[in-house]
Amino acid sequence: xxGVSQSPSNKVTEKGKDVELRCDPISGHTAxxxxxxxxxxxxxxLIYFQGNSAPDKSGLPSDRFSAERTxxxxxxLTIQRTQQEDSAVYLCASSPLRGTDTxxxxxxxxxxxx
Amino acid sequence: AQTVxxxxxxxxxxxAETVTLSCTYDTSESxxxxxxxxxxxxxxxxxxxxxxxxxxxxxxxxxxxxxxxKAAKSFSLKISDSQLGDTAMYFCAFRKTSYDKVIFGPGTxxxxxx
Numbered sequence: 625x626x627g628v629s630q631s632p633s634n635k636v637t638e639k640g641k642d643v644e645l646r647c648d649p650i651s652g653h654t655a656x657x658x659x660x661x662x663x664x665x666x667x668x669x670l671i672y673f674q675g676n677s678a679p680d681k682s683g684l685p686s687d688r689f690s691a692e693r694t695x696x697x698x699x700x701l702t703i704q705r706t707q708q709e710d711s712a713v714y715l716c717a718s719s720p721l722r723g724t725d726t727x728x729x730x731x732x733x734x735x736x737x738x
Numbered sequence: 739a740q741t742v743x744x745x746x747x748x749x750x751x752x753x754a755e756t757v758t759l760s761c762t763y764d765t766s767e768s769x770x771x772x773x774x775x776x777x778x779x780x781x782x783x784x785x786x787x788x789x790x791x792x793x794x795x796x797x798x799x800x801x802x803x804x805x806x807x808k809a810a811k812s813f814s815l816k817i818s819d820s821q822l823g824d825t826a827m828y829f830c831a832f833r834k835t836s837y838d839k840v841i842f843g844p845g846t847x848x849x850x851x852x
Binding site: 677726729 | 843
């Protein structure tokens with residue numbers, strides 16, 4: 625079946641512009657995660673959606689970052705007034721409910737802010 | 739808050755040899771979930787192995803096995819008969835409950851040398 629997809633695969637933008645990154649999780653997965661991975665670094669947790677519960681936004685680095693998940697499926701990560709330090713690969717992952725369940729990762733969106 | 743530490747930023751191993759990657763974590767929970775993920779140069783994150791804390795038996799998946807020491811809060815990954823395709827970043831990850839976010843360590847870059 626189809627895996628997690630993300631679009632666009634690459635995004636180049638100018639400092640100060642807003643960007644939207646999209647994630648299509650695997651159908652039926654209740655959990656959806658966004659991570660940020662800077663060059664050569666680990667995964668920085670951003671936000672976590674679990675079913676109909678309020679999202680865990682504890683990882684969002686500033687109020688310029690926000691995310692929505694519509695209808696329990698597709699998610700959009702929005703970065704307003706982008707800064708050069710926002711340049712990174714943004715990874716999305718989804719998983720079923722259970723604790724041991726694998727997170728299935730998308731290929732990521734590489735964001736470059738000039 | 740839970741934290742995951744990987745003290746080896748880079749490691750190398752000769753092809754066909756065995757290598758062990760270290761991971762320690764900090765939690766006050768008695769049950770939780772632990773994972774090792776692999777990220778090859780293609781950037782696609784893949785689950786390698788997972789363990790539930792209440793299970794005393796160490797998980798094994800083909801050439802990959804873990805040494806789970808609950809009292810020491812240690813979760814090391816052993817790769818036997820290393821292959822060139824094992825070259826990748828390896829991330830240790832922790833999940834407190836079925837409904838909680840997954841926290842990743844900073845990663846270990848493993849190079850398998852022919």
